[in-house]
Amino acid sequence: MSNIGYLSLLGALALSVYATLALFFGARRRLPELIASGRRATIGIAILNAVAFLALEYLLIVQDFNVEYVARQTSIGQPLFYTITGIWGGQEGSLLFWVLLLSLYTLGVMWVHRDDAPELMPYVLSVMNFVMVFFLVVLNFSAPPFRRLDFVPVDGQGLNPLLQHPAMIMHPPNLYAGFVGFTVPYAFAMAALLSGRTGATWVRLSRRWTLIAWMFLGLGMLLGGWWAYNELGWGGYWAWDPVENASLMPWLIGTAFLHSVMVQEQRGMFKVWNMLLIILAFVLSIFGTFLTRSGVLDSIHAFAVSSIGVYFLVFIAITLLGSFMLLYDRLPLLKSERELDAPLSREAAFLVNNILFLGIWFTVFWGTMYPIISELVTGRRIFVGPPFFNMVAGPLLLVMLALMGIGPLLPWRRTSWTHAKRHVIPPIIFALVLMVVLWLVGVRRWIVVVAYGVVGFATAGHILEFWRGWRAQRARSGSHPVAAFFELIAKNRRRYGGYIVHLGVLLLTIGVIGSKFYEQVVDITLAPGERTHVGEYTVQFLEAEGSRDQIKERVATPLHLWKGERFLGTLVPSLDYYFKVPGGQRETEVAVRSSLFEDFYVVLTGVNRDGSATFKIFINPLVAWVWAGSLLLLFGTWVAMWPDPREERILERLRAREASRRSLLGTSQA
Amino acid sequence: MKRWWVLMLIVAGSAVLMALWFSPAQAQGPEPESERLYPEEVYEITRELYCPLCAGLRVDVCELPVCDDMREIIVQKLEAGESKEEIKQYFYELYGPKVLGAPERRGVNWLVWVLPGVATVLALAGGVRWLRRHFAAGEEPEMPIIEIPAPYQARLERELRRFEQEG
Numbered sequence: 001m002s003n004i005g006y007l008s009l010l011g012a013l014a015l016s017v018y019a020t021l022a023l024f025f026g027a028r029r030r031l032p033e034l035i036a037s038g039r040r041a042t043i044g045i046a047i048l049n050a051v052a053f054l055a056l057e058y059l060l061i062v063q064d065f066n067v068e069y070v071a072r073q074t075s076i077g078q079p080l081f082y083t084i085t086g087i088w089g090g091q092e093g094s095l096l097f098w099v100l101l102l103s104l105y106t107l108g109v110m111w112v113h114r115d116d117a118p119e120l121m122p123y124v125l126s127v128m129n130f131v132m133v134f135f136l137v138v139l140n141f142s143a144p145p146f147r148r149l150d151f152v153p154v155d156g157q158g159l160n161p162l163l164q165h166p167a168m169i170m171h172p173p174n175l176y177a178g179f180v181g182f183t184v185p186y187a188f189a190m191a192a193l194l195s196g197r198t199g200a201t202w203v204r205l206s207r208r209w210t211l212i213a214w215m216f217l218g219l220g221m222l223l224g225g226w227w228a229y230n231e232l233g234w235g236g237y238w239a240w241d242p243v244e245n246a247s248l249m250p251w252l253i254g255t256a257f258l259h260s261v262m263v264q265e266q267r268g269m270f271k272v273w274n275m276l277l278i279i280l281a282f283v284l285s286i287f288g289t290f291l292t293r294s295g296v297l298d299s300i301h302a303f304a305v306s307s308i309g310v311y312f313l314v315f316i317a318i319t320l321l322g323s324f325m326l327l328y329d330r331l332p333l334l335k336s337e338r339e340l341d342a343p344l345s346r347e348a349a350f351l352v353n354n355i356l357f358l359g360i361w362f363t364v365f366w367g368t369m370y371p372i373i374s375e376l377v378t379g380r381r382i383f384v385g386p387p388f389f390n391m392v393a394g395p396l397l398l399v400m401l402a403l404m405g406i407g408p409l410l411p412w413r414r415t416s417w418t419h420a421k422r423h424v425i426p427p428i429i430f431a432l433v434l435m436v437v438l439w440l441v442g443v444r445r446w447i448v449v450v451a452y453g454v455v456g457f458a459t460a461g462h463i464l465e466f467w468r469g470w471r472a473q474r475a476r477s478g479s480h481p482v483a484a485f486f487e488l489i490a491k492n493r494r495r496y497g498g499y500i501v502h503l504g505v506l507l508l509t510i511g512v513i514g515s516k517f518y519e520q521v522v523d524i525t526l527a528p529g530e531r532t533h534v535g536e537y538t539v540q541f542l543e544a545e546g547s548r549d550q551i552k553e554r555v556a557t558p559l560h561l562w563k564g565e566r567f568l569g570t571l572v573p574s575l576d577y578y579f580k581v582p583g584g585q586r587e588t589e590v591a592v593r594s595s596l597f598e599d600f601y602v603v604l605t606g607v608n609r610d611g612s613a614t615f616k617i618f619i620n621p622l623v624a625w626v627w628a629g630s631l632l633l634l635f636g637t638w639v640a641m642w643p644d645p646r647e648e649r650i651l652e653r654l655r656a657r658e659a660s661r662r663s664l665l666g667t668s669q670a
Numbered sequence: 671m672k673r674w675w676v677l678m679l680i681v682a683g684s685a686v687l688m689a690l691w692f693s694p695a696q697a698q699g700p701e702p703e704s705e706r707l708y709p710e711e712v713y714e715i716t717r718e719l720y721c722p723l724c725a726g727l728r729v730d731v732c733e734l735p736v737c738d739d740m741r742e743i744i745v746q747k748l749e750a751g752e753s754k755e756e757i758k759q760y761f762y763e764l765y766g767p768k769v770l771g772a773p774e775r776r777g778v779n780w781l782v783w784v785l786p787g788v789a790t791v792l793a794l795a796g797g798v799r800w801l802r803r804h805f806a807a808g809e810e811p812e813m814p815i816i817e818i819p820a821p822y823q824a825r826l827e828r829e830l831r832r833f834e835q836e837g
Contacts, residue, residue, distance in 0.1 A: 234731040241725055343801040355797050359790030366786050370773075384782060385726040388772040392786050476830055521717075521730045523707040523741075588733070605733055614707070616731070 002067055002146040005055030009146075012048035012099070013136040015041045020129040027122035027195070035122045042110060042125055045132060046103035053100045056145050057087055065153045069093060069145050075158030075580050077550025085169040086159040091293055091308070092145035094172060098289075099135045101173075101180045102128065109184055109209070116651075117201055123191030124184075131183050134315045142308045158551060161578040161587045167227035175220030175247055179285040181213025182250060185257070186282035189275055193326045198271060198333045203261045204651060208641055210261075210278075214254045215637040221247050222630040233588040233603040235519065235618035237626060238512075240389040242297045245368040246288035249361055253281040256357035263347050266412055271334040272327070273354070279323045286316055296372060345414050349407040356400045363393040390516075398454055401509060404502055405458030408465050426464060431457035451513050459506050462499050469496070489639065494647075497640025501633050508629030514622030523605070527612040534617050537600055538562040541615075542570075544607045553577045554589075557604050557613045561593055568593055573604040573615065599623045712744050715754050719761055720771035728771075 019041035026034030056069070060083050065071040073086040073093065087093040106128045113121055139145065162168070188206035192198050224244065225237035238244060257277040263270045291297055294309025327334075367384045374382040409423040434456035435449050443449055466485075469492070474484040489496040522534055526541035533539075540560040547554045556574040560567070571591035578585040593600040601618040608614065716730035721737050729737045740761065747757050761769045773779035818826070 233733065234727055236731070239726045348801055351797055351801070352794065355790065355793045359786065359793065362789055363786035366782070370782050382773050382779070382782075383720075383768040383771075384773060385720055385768075385771040386728075387770070388782065391772075392783065396787075396790060476827075521713060525707060603733070616733070618731075 001055050001058055002064070002148060005052045005059075006144070006146045008048040008052040008055065009096075009136060009140055009144075012045045012052070013133065013140050015045045015048065016129050016132040016136055019045060020126050020133055023122045023126035023129065024194075027119070027126065038122065038125065038129075039110060042106055042129060045129070046107050049096075049100050049103045052145075053087070053096055056093060056096060057084065059146075060084065060087060063156065065156050066148050066151075068147045068149050071149065071153050071156040073156070073159055075156040075551060077580075078156075078158050079164075082159050082164050082169070086163075088172045088176070089159045089163050092139070092143045092147075094176065095135060095139050095143055096145050097173070098176055098180060099132060099139065101176055102132055102135065102183060105180055105184055105209075106132070109187075113205060116205055117197070119195045120188070120191045120197055120202060120205075123194045124187045127187035127190045127194075128183055131187075134311075138308060138311050142311050155580065157582060158578070158580050161552070161576065161581065161585050162231065165227055165231045167223045167230065171220055171223040171227055173220075174216050174223055178213050178215075178217025178220050178247070179250065179288060181209065181216055182254065182278075182282045182285045184209035184213065185278050189278045190323065190326065193275070193330045193333075196330065196333055198330065200265050200268065203264050203274065204647070207258075207261065207265075210254065210258060211637055211641045214251065214258060215634060215641070217247060217251045217254065218630070218637070219634060221251065222627070222634070225630075226627065229623070230590055230592065231587075233590050233616075235521065235601055235603075235616075235620055236515075237623070240364075240367070240386045242368045243292050245364050246291045249364055249368075250281050250284040250288060252357055252361040252364065253277055253284055256354045256361075257281055259350050259357075260354050263350050267347060269336040269347065270350075271336065272331065275327050275334065277354075279320070279327070283316055283319055283323075286312065286319070290316065291368070344410065344417065344420055346407065346410045346412045349403065349410050353400070353403055353407060356396060356403065360393055360396045360400065363396060364389070367392070398451060401454050401458050401506070404505070405454070405461040408499065408502070409461055423464075424461075427457045427460035430460040445517055448513055448517050452510070455506050455509050455513075459503070462502055462506075465499060466496070493642050493644050494640050497636050497638070497642070500636030500639055502636075504629045504631070504633030504636055506629070507625050507632055511622040511625030511627075511629055515620050515626065518621045520619045522617050523614065524617060525608070525612050525614045527610070530612075534600075535619055536563055537568075537619075539602075539617070541613055544611060544613055551578060551580050553579065555604070555607050557607065557615075559591070559602060559615075561600060568600075571600075571602055573602045575604050575607070594624055596624050597621060708741055708745060709748075711748055712741060715744050715748075715757055716741060719758065719769055722765035722769050726771065 019038045022034050022038035022041060025031070026036075026038055059067050059070050060074055061080070063070060063074055063076065063083070069090060069092050073090050074083045078086075088097045106125060109128065110121075110125060113124075185206040188202040188209075192202035221244070224247070228239070229235075229237040257274065260270050260277060261274050264274050290309060290312035294312060296309060367388050370384045371381045374380060405427060406424060409427075410420060431453040435453040438449050438452055443452075466488075469488045470481075470485050473479070473488040473491075474481060477484060477487060479487055489500075520535070524532060524534070524539075526532060526539070528541060528543045531538055531540040538561070542558045542560065545556045545558070547556070554574050554576050556572050559571045559573070561569060561571055571593060572589075573591040574589040576587045576589060578587065588603055588605075591602045599618070599620040601620055603616040603618075605614045605616050713730050716737075717728060719729040719740065721727045721729055721732040721734060723734055723736055724732060727737075729740050743760075744757055747760065752760075758770070767774050773782050775783055
C-alpha cells in the first residue's frame, strides 16, 4: 500500500507540472485542446492525491508500524478516531492533507466557474497547479509520508496526547482549508494580470472563495483557542504564540482585502492595492506553514536541520518575485477608473481601515519575527511575548473598532460633515453614557472604560444601521416587523452579513476585555471531603480516583460545586500520564463550568501523599462572549457568502459583456 | 426621530443592566481561606512575570516546577519585606529579560516597541496627506437638496417595490 501511495504522489507531481504548462500555454496560444487536456490532468492530480491520502489512512488504521509516519502517529490502544484523524497530526500527513485540500479547491473552482471568463480560467487553474507542484515537490523529496523504517517496531509512539482532543482534531483541517483557500483569490489575481483582464470580474468571481478561506481560517483560530482553553490548563485562549500569529497574519491581510475589493467593485479603484494585498495574504499563508514547519521558531539553527524550510523559503521568494514582476509589468492596466470624490466617504474610510489593518499585521509580524531577527543579528534570541502585543497591537485594534463604527455610517462617493455628524453623534452619546455608567458602577480601570466605550459606539452605530434599514424595508414592503427584518438581511446579504460579522467582532471584544482584565487565579489544596469558598462559589473535593487503559494512567479528582446555595454539579479535573510517549508525558484535563457571565475553571495540579489534591482555580469572566462572538462572526460570513440572485445578475451581465466583446473581436479578426 | 431615540434608550438601558450585572462586585478577589497556597500579593507579582522556560505563559498560570519555585521565592521575599519591584528585579537578574515577557524598553530594543506604531502613524499621515492633496481641506462638498416631483416619487416607489419583489 505504501508503494501505491508513493507512486501516486510521484504521478501527481508529474501531472501537476504538465497541467501547469498545458493550461498556461493553452491559454496563451488559444489552444482549446491543450486547455481541455490540462483540465483533465487537474482531475487526474486530484484522483492521485486522494489515492495517496487514502493509502496513508489505510496504513494508519492497520497500524503498519514499518512506515515511519504510522509508527510516529499511532500506537496500539489509541482510539480509532484519533488514529484516523492523526493523519494531519504530523508534518508529512498534514502536507499530504494540504495537497488534497488544494485539489478539492481546484476541482471546486473548475466546476463552479466552468462557464465563466474563458480567458481567465485556464490561467487560474494553471496558477493553482503551480502551487500544487511546489507542495508535491516537498512531499516527494523533503517530507515523504510513505518512508519505511529498516525494522518493524512492536508498537508506535502514538499521537501527541495534547492533540487528542476533538477541537484539536478539527483545528488543523480548518486552518489548512483557510491557508489553502487563499490560493484561489491569489490565482484569480495572477490570472487577471496574466490575461490582462484586470477589471472587476476576477474580484467578483473570487470574492466568495476569499470569504470561504477567511471563514475557515477564522474557524481554525476559534477551534485552536477553544482547544487551548479546554486542554492546556492555563485559563486562556490566546497567547500571541508565534504559531497562533502565523494564522492571524493572513487573516488580518485577508480582512483588509475583503474590505478594499469592495472599492474596486463599486468604484473601480484600489486595483494595485488589492493585488498587493492578495499577494501578501497568499504569501503569508505559505509563510505561516514555513514558520511552523521549518523549526525556525525554536532556533535559527533548527531551520538548517530540516530541508523543508529551505524549500518554503525558495518558494516564497519565487512567488514574491514573480508576482511583483508581473504586477509591475501590468501596472498600466491597473489605472483607477475613477478618482476619489471626497475625503469624507466610505472609500476614504476603507483606505484608513486598510492602513490600520496593515499596521496591526506589521505589529504581529514584527513581534513574531523579532526573536528570529535578533538571533540572526546578535546571536541572542530576544523573547517578545504578550505584553508587547497587548501594548502595541491593543491600541491599534481599538482605533480599528472605532473606525468600524464610523465606516458603515458613511455613504459611497461623498457626504457632508453635517450629514456625517447627524449619523455619528447618537452613537457617541451612547458611548459616553455607557462609559459614565461603567464608572458609576465601579469600573475604575480607565482602559476598560475607554475600550467598552468604543465597543458601545460601534455597536450603537450598527444597531442604528439595522434600524434604519428595517424601517425603510417595512415602509417599502409593508411586511410584518419580524418578516421585514429577515427580508432586509436576505435582500442585502453582503451588507448585513458584514454588519453581523462586525457585531460578532464586538461581542468577541467584550469577552476579551472582560476575561483579560478581570481574570482571577487561586491555588488551593483540599483534603478529601474538605470544602472551601472561591468568590461566590463553594467547592468540595470528594476523593482521588485512579484508572488505567492501554495508553495512559489517569487520576481524577471529582469536585462538587455550588454558587451560593445552588448546586451546580460535579466537576472532574484530572491528570493523565501517557506512558507510551518516549519519556512519558503528563497532561492535565481541565474541568469548566461555563455561564454567560463567567467560567469556573479548575486544573488539577497534583495529588499529594496524604490524599489531598492541589488545584488551580480560575474565575474567567465573559469567556462565553468570546465563543459567542466568534460564532456570530462565522454566521455573518455565511450570510455574506450565501448566493445572491442580484449578484448572479451582475455576473451574468459581466459574462454577457465579455461574450459580446469576444464576438466583436471575432468579427473584427474575421 | 422619536422612535430612534426610543431605540437608543432601549440599547442604553440594556447596556446599563449588563454593566450592573457585570460590576466589579462580581469580579472581586476570592476571600482569603486557610487552604490558599499563596496570598493575593503573590498573584499581583506573578501576574506580571513570565515563565522563563515557556513561550509566553504567565507565572501565575504556569504549572512548571520552575514557576512553583518562583512563587515560593516570592512568598519568602514578601515575608522578608521586599517590594514588588525589588522582587521583579531579582527574577530579571536571575533569568534575564524573558521573565518580563517582552524586551526592556532601552537601547536598541526601543525599536521593537516603537517601530510598528511609528510605521502605522506614518502610513496614516501619508494617507491623510494623499487625501488632502486631492481635496482642499475643510471644503464641504455640495449636497444639493433635490425636490422630487410627486409623479416621479410614486414611480420610484413602484420601481423599488418591483425590485424588492424580484429579489
